[in-house]
Amino acid sequence: MAINKEVAMSKTIKILGTGCPKCQSLTGVVKDVVSENNIDATIEKVEDIMEIMKYNVMTTPALVIDDVITIKGRVPSKEEVLALLN
């Protein structure tokens, strides 16, 4: 039971951004939250602009969790990211 639940909880996190300082600090925040809370998730950085535009965001960085855009254009706090991941 416990194992099944964990598999279902595994998340795909994508960080959209062309590599500006804000995008890097978002990546840092997300990585910290994932490792500090032992969250089962894969983090992927999307830096190609054509790929980013498929998500229809106008301001970077953007945080995509399981293909849903949750944050765009700003760097959230750790607490906010944790809330989004739970």
Next chain:
Amino acid sequence: MFDWLQHFADWLIYSVFGIGAETHLGTALNFFVFDTLKILILLFFIVFIMGIVNAYFPIERLKDYLNKKKLYGLEYFFASVFGAITPFCSCSSVPLFIGFVQGGIPLGVTFAFLITSPLVNEVAVAMFLGMFGIKATLIYAFSGILLGSVGGWLLGKLKLEHLLSDWVKEILENKMQQAAYQDEKRSFRDRLPEISRGAWDIVKGVLLYVIIGIAIGAAMHGYVPENFFNQYLGGGQWWTVPLAVLVAVPMYANAAGIVPVIQVFVAKGVPLGTAIAFMMATVGLSIPEATLLKKVMSLKLIAIFFGVVTLCIIISGYLFNLIL
């Protein structure tokens, strides 16, 4: 408004450090402490206010507004105003550009936004306010908006759509389905800590540039002789404005670092119009921006874009020198 700050600077330098007010070092340090603190306070408040404005008018809503309303030619002006009030991060320029054209906003209107966005930004406004006062700041902001409107309108008239990159043209033809804009659901009070954190982050980010800029400015104040530039740049020779602009275009300087230096130039005899034109060319156009835009448009279009904006800045430089 900043009397208390002057008292603090006087107290710190003359009493605590015991450096005399009559010494060169004393006045320079006093000037440095006062200016740095004043600018940082102004910067924090302006970025904070912009953050609040932006929380109410997110970019997606502005785009919808430009798209749906019939504005009878005023759309260039509105796009330019929106460019001024939205905080600009150079790495967002490409997604913004695509988002606008994808949403059906004409290329010229998109350019109006793209010109003003880096030109009139919160850091530039705060620095101008701190170093030149309210009148010069209003002139700078207003002329930046006007310049974006005129430049965007001109570029729109030139019908340059065929010079966009192929994949952007494809987006234009297919008019991809737009995701509906979702309003932020959190209350203003929930967002306030985030807005002030954002303002603080920006202040921290430019802190070093402010300090270096003001330090260079303070040093120049003491060592560049009075009216030094009059001989070379202040005599009203016709070529000074284009020269200042052409030197500044490829340069990429943070507004925070460049304004204190410009202030010294003005104090030593460079006309304010020439200085504003120089400033606009520095923050408005740069090589890094051209590199980013390369992804969405051909080199030819970038060259036309830069050419038109440069020309507009030069013309406005002449205008300022005439009226100021």
